[in-house]
Amino acid sequence: MSTGVISPTPTAARATSIAVEYLKLTKPRVISLLLVTTAAAMFTAAHGVPNGWLILWTMVGGFLAAGGANAINHYVDRDIDGHMKRTDARPVVAGSVTPRRALVFGLACGVASAALLATAANELAAVLAVMGLAVYVGIYTLWLKRSTVHNIVIGGAAGAFPPLVGWAAVTGHLGLYAWMMFAIVFYWTPPHFWALALLLQNDYAAAGVPMLPVVHGEDATRRQIFLWTLVMVGVTVLPCAAGLAGWTYFAGALILTAVFVALAFRLWRTPSRALAKATFHYSLLYLALVFVLMAIDAA
Amino acid sequence: MAAAHGVVGDADWSILASVNALYDSPLRLTALCLAAVMMIPAGWLSLRHMLELRPAGDSPRARAREAMWSIAPLIGLIALLIWAGVQ
Numbered sequence A: 001m002s003t004g005v006i007s008p009t010p011t012a013a014r015a016t017s018i019a020v021e022y023l024k025l026t027k028p029r030v031i032s033l034l035l036v037t038t039a040a041a042m043f044t045a046a047h048g049v050p051n052g053w054l055i056l057w058t059m060v061g062g063f064l065a066a067g068g069a070n071a072i073n074h075y076v077d078r079d080i081d082g083h084m085k086r087t088d089a090r091p092v093v094a095g096s097v098t099p100r101r102a103l104v105f106g107l108a109c110g111v112a113s114a115a116l117l118a119t120a121a122n123e124l125a126a127v128l129a130v131m132g133l134a135v136y137v138g139i140y141t142l143w144l145k146r147s148t149v150h151n152i153v154i155g156g157a158a159g160a161f162p163p164l165v166g167w168a169a170v171t172g173h174l175g176l177y178a179w180m181m182f183a184i185v186f187y188w189t190p191p192h193f194w195a196l197a198l199l200l201q202n203d204y205a206a207a208g209v210p211m212l213p214v215v216h217g218e219d220a221t222r223r224q225i226f227l228w229t230l231v232m233v234g235v236t237v238l239p240c241a242a243g244l245a246g247w248t249y250f251a252g253a254l255i256l257t258a259v260f261v262a263l264a265f266r267l268w269r270t271p272s273r274a275l276a277k278a279t280f281h282y283s284l285l286y287l288a289l290v291f292v293l294m295a296i297d298a299a
Numbered sequence B: 001m002a003a004a005h006g007v008v009g010d011a012d013w014s015i016l017a018s019v020n021a022l023y024d025s026p027l028r029l030t031a032l033c034l035a036a037v038m039m040i041p042a043g044w045l046s047l048r049h050m051l052e053l054r055p056a057g058d059s060p061r062a063r064a065r066e067a068m069w070s071i072a073p074l075i076g077l078i079a080l081l082i083w084a085g086v087q
Helices: A010-025 A028-046 A052-076 A099-120 A123-144 A151-171 A176-199 A201-207 A212-236 A247-269 A273-298 B014-024 B026-052 B060-085
Strands: none
Touching: A010 A052, A010 A099, A028 A052, A028 A151, A028 A176, A028 A273, A052 A099, A052 A123, A052 A151, A099 A123, A123 A151, A151 A176, A151 B060, A176 A201, A176 A212, A176 A247, A176 A273, A176 B060, A201 A212, A212 A247, A212 B026, A212 B060, A247 A273, A247 B026, B014 B026, B014 B060, B026 B060
């Protein structure tokens, strides 16, 4: 007798489970913040609301590029991911996706992203998306991550490509404002990542990744977080200095940066996991709100 | 008219025109001063601190490479500051 509830067949359940594992390879939670910067750059470049289809396809293309980079990262880092609590359940380490399939999936996502962006937006947006993937995999993951404490400083450039993609998708070129958005993400990355590294330093040490707190200790890291936060404040107000953003952005950015500086200062003076966690979480909110402010200011 | 294009005779006055534009906008001037005050001292202190942290056993090549990674973002900062100022 039917209960009215259709239970999934074993095949459908298995297909769903495989799809979920492949989705995990893309690190969708990390990508969501990148897509906020892409969308905000599109609204800012358009001085209003861009074409809805362009927004949709650029978001999908951006997701595929970043997701592809993350999947390839899972393939490359499979030897160290198992040593870190944060990453030891990743699909490749757990065995739910083979390394080869993760690599092929990542490369396929990159190709699909380039094709989609070139078709639905323009060639520049496609090239920038692929460059972001290449910087993340080639410069950050393969070269710098295991060789220098500056890994996330220089490698942070990879995360700064999404606003360039968004800007290029709308305008077909890159102006000063687009590069300033790139710089805001670039100079935001060290305080953001080092706050996380303070929380996960045992993991990074176990995996042999030379993150700043592992190599030079917590005190040095907390000091660098504070100094880089001050640098980031300066970079955040640069669009106003160039005459590209107005008082709305300036006032909002000052409030947001004041909170960031206060957190970073307290973290520098008072060693505390709770403060490191608060700084890390606030940094996520900060970046999203700064980009939303730019879009509002430009409308 | 020539001044509007930033060129009078053989001289290029566009930088002066940019500086004038900067002085005419309180927002631009305030933001540029704030950016310079935040970025330059903090960037310099960060660089000095990172250079002090270099492990003593590093080879000259490794030291040069680490110094390069420390200095490169600062060069970017100065370039951005100048680019913003001359708009």
